[in-house]
Amino acid sequence: xxxxxxxxxxxxxxxxxxxxxxxxxxxxxxxxxxxxxxxxxxxxxxxxxxxxxxxxxxxxxxxxxxxxxxxxxxxxxxxxxxxxxxxxxxxxxxxxxxxxxxxxxxxxxxxxxxxxxxxxxxxxxxxxxxxxxxxxxxxxxxxxxxxxxxxxxxxxxxxxxxxxxxxxxxxxxxxxxxxxxxxxxxxxxxxxxxxxxxxxxxxxxxxxxxxxxxxxxx
Numbered sequence: 001x002x003x004x005x006x007x008x009x010x011x012x013x014x015x016x017x018x019x020x021x022x023x024x025x026x027x028x029x030x031x032x033x034x035x036x037x038x039x040x041x042x043x044x045x046x047x048x049x050x051x052x053x054x055x056x057x058x059x060x061x062x063x064x065x066x067x068x069x070x071x072x073x074x075x076x077x078x079x080x081x082x083x084x085x086x087x088x089x090x091x092x093x094x095x096x097x098x099x100x101x102x103x104x105x106x107x108x109x110x111x112x113x114x115x116x117x118x119x120x121x122x123x124x125x126x127x128x129x130x131x132x133x134x135x136x137x138x139x140x141x142x143x144x145x146x147x148x149x150x151x152x153x154x155x156x157x158x159x160x161x162x163x164x165x166x167x168x169x170x171x172x173x174x175x176x177x178x179x180x181x182x183x184x185x186x187x188x189x190x191x192x193x194x195x196x197x198x199x200x201x202x203x204x205x206x207x208x209x210x211x212x213x214x215x216x217x218x
Contacts (some may be wrong), residue, residue, distance in 0.1 A: 001055055001057050001058070002055075003051070003054050003055065003056060004054045004055070004056040004106060004182060006105075006163075006165060006184060007050070007051075007053065007054025010050055010053075010054070010184075011050060011051065011054065014046060014050045015047070018043040018046065018047060021039060021043065022039060022040070022043065025039050052102070053105065053184070053185060054105070055104060056104070056106055057104060059108070059177060059208070059209065059210030059211050060211060061108070061177025061210045062211070062213060063112075063176055064176075065146065065217075066217045067176070067213055067216060068110045068111060068151065068191070068193065068197065068200075068213070068215040068216065068217065069109075069110045069111070069176060069209075069210060069211070069213060069214060070097065070108075070110065070201075070207040070208060070210070070211070070213075071097070071107050071108050071109065071110050071180075071189050071209055071214075072099050072103070072104075072105075072107050072108070072189040072207075072209040073097075073104040073105075073208055073209045074097040074098050074099040074100065074189075074206070074207060074209075075097065075098050075100075075206050076095060076096070076098075076201050076202065076203055076204065076205045076207060077097070077188075077203070077204075078095065078096035078190075079093075079094070079095050079096075079201070079202075079203055080093075081093055081094070081195070082094045082192070084152070084192055086119075086141055086152075087117050087141065087152060088152070088192070091195055092152070092194065093192070093193040093194070093195055093215075094190055094191070094193075095190070095193065095199065095201065095214060095215065096188055096189070096190045096191075097188065097189050097190075097191075097207060098187075098188050099188060099189065101185050104209060105182055105183050105184060105185070106179055106182055106209060107153070107166075107179065107180055107181040107183065107189060107209070108177050108178060108179055108209050109144060109153075109174040109175065109177065109178050109179075109180050110144070110151060110176070111144055111146050111149070111151065111176055112146060112173075112175050112176040113144045113145050113146035113147075113150070114144070114145055114146075114171070114173055114174075115142060115143070115144055115168045115169065115170055115171065115173075115174060116143045116145045116150065116170065117141065117143035117152075117170060118140065118141070118143075118168060118169060118170050119140065119141045120139075120140050120164075120166075121138065121139050121140070121141065122138055137156050137157050138156075138157040138164065139154050139155060139156045139157060139164070140154070140164055140166050140181070141153070142155075142166065142168060142181075144174060149217045150194075151191060151192060151193050151194075152190075152191075152192040153190070153191060153192075154189065154192070155181055155187075155189055156188040157183070163183070163184035163185070164181070164182075164183055164184075164187075165181055165182040165183070165184075166180060166181040167180055167181055168181070191214060191215075193215055194217070194218075196218045197216065198215055198218065199214075199215050200213045200214060200215050200216060201215075
């Protein structure tokens with residue numbers, strides 16, 4: 001278990017704020033021991049919450065040309081057929097994973113392949129489970145192709161998560177299970193698959209990014 005690089009600055013800011021608050025409490029309220037203890041407790045809780053937001057565990061990713069691995073930790077909230085105009089202009093199977101603030105926020109590539117398309121879309125910040133969030137919210141769209149099979153990944157910002165990071169560009173090669181992005185403080189990742197893909201998860205199922213088999217190509 002390590003700390004993700006996206007967490008370095010937020011953790012430093014958190015430590016600085018905690019230090020300032022503790023010094024101020026000791027300076028202005030030197031005799032109120034119960035307040036000191038309350039501040040220590042609140043500071044510890046805050047630091048641990050921020051720390052767990054940015055944890056970066058090692059994952060053992062199943063390998064296989066036909067396997068589609070979950071790109072994120074969280075819960076499956078959508079499994080449906082949709083028409084997507086962007087890039088495909090065709091129907092695809094959509095599987096959406098909601099990431100709570102308690103989940104690991106690292107995003108991993110479901111397949112090995114070549115990045116064919118990357119586009120950032122500015123937008124709104126509707127709650128991640130809103131039906132229109134995948135079309136109206138701030139998001140990135142990334143298409144990864146492997147031979148005859150391809151898929152699109154959408155990193156979608158939510159009401160709280162307004163910091164999307166992606167680390168791939170068009171033409172890059174990615175390995176199955178390799179990190180391709182990060183969403184600070186949760187939100188949602190959509191996977192858009194070919195219609196003949198075999199879905200391997202169910203609604204409300206909790207999944208593990210980089211380990212759970214989301215689907216299989218035919």
